[in-house]
Amino acid sequence: MTYSRSHANRGAFLERVIDLANNKYRSAGLADINKIPTPVKITEDYGRMVKGCKEKALWVDYCGIYNGTAVIFDAKQTSGTNFPLVNLEQHQYNLLKSWSEKGAVAFLIVYFSKYDKYYYLPFHTLKWARERAESGGRKSISYEEFQTMAQEVRSKDGYTLHYLEAV
Template sequence: MRKTYSRSHANRGAQLERLVDMTNKQYRNKGVADIRKVPTPVQIQSNVRGKVTGYTQKPEWVDYSGVHDGRAIVFDAKETSNKTSFPLNNISEHQYELLKSWHQKGAHAFLLVSFNKLDEIYLLAFKSLETYWEEAKKGGRKSIPHSTFMMECDRVKSDKGYVLHYLKHVG
């Protein structure tokens, strides 16, 4: 039986990640920050005469890490086609725990959340994520309303020549 996959599912987050990657290159080129995409780990199964076979492992990290203004920075880029809320199940437990641990140690920790159908991108600070995450664990709402993003988060846009100038909202 041939295994099939959904292209849209396989490429979730690809559009936002492209924008972030371009921006991070701009930040590096201008000496503002050094933030890089963390590669997905690969388990190599065999290497026969230069032909390598393997599979991607479940990532145990977030999408991006680096340094800005002498301080560590870690974040994940998330996209949703939902217009009214951001489902918390888009974040894995290990991603949340990593963001929490780094936040507790003084790093800038956050999510960049893209509402694809609304053409809006927001920076969700870890403290806001933590509030909703802990409520959900207690049986509360399992998503963050779009209205929360509009009222409490910074909207990230192209600015000052940067493709997606998210660092201006990191403080």
């Protein structure tokens, strides 16, 4: 089986940027938000070394606490002019929805590499877009919609990506 290395590493850049911001948030005592590791199934055990393969992740990318409130989000990257809703798996959407309904701040951070822009998309806007798609409408969120319905996040005050400003 062959695979595209660029596809396999898609999102790694965005995750590094977010991880740097999260480390600074933690150091400043502002928030404690962590990357949820992808589960790995160990297939062979050689004592000090193991062989394994990644399993399907059942969670979103990040979870933590900010200002006394639970925060949960997924990081997505797109190279096109829109964000296809199929890029967010159903179980990820369901988790964001469940936490949002219980008072957590749930959202996506979406990076448009074509424009080198990052956006904070609150869950209520994601929910609206999913409902539109389910009723036969557009199955993606256009870059233009992000410009009007999401908040651009930038590097600021020493943070690689000061996304908590949008929260």
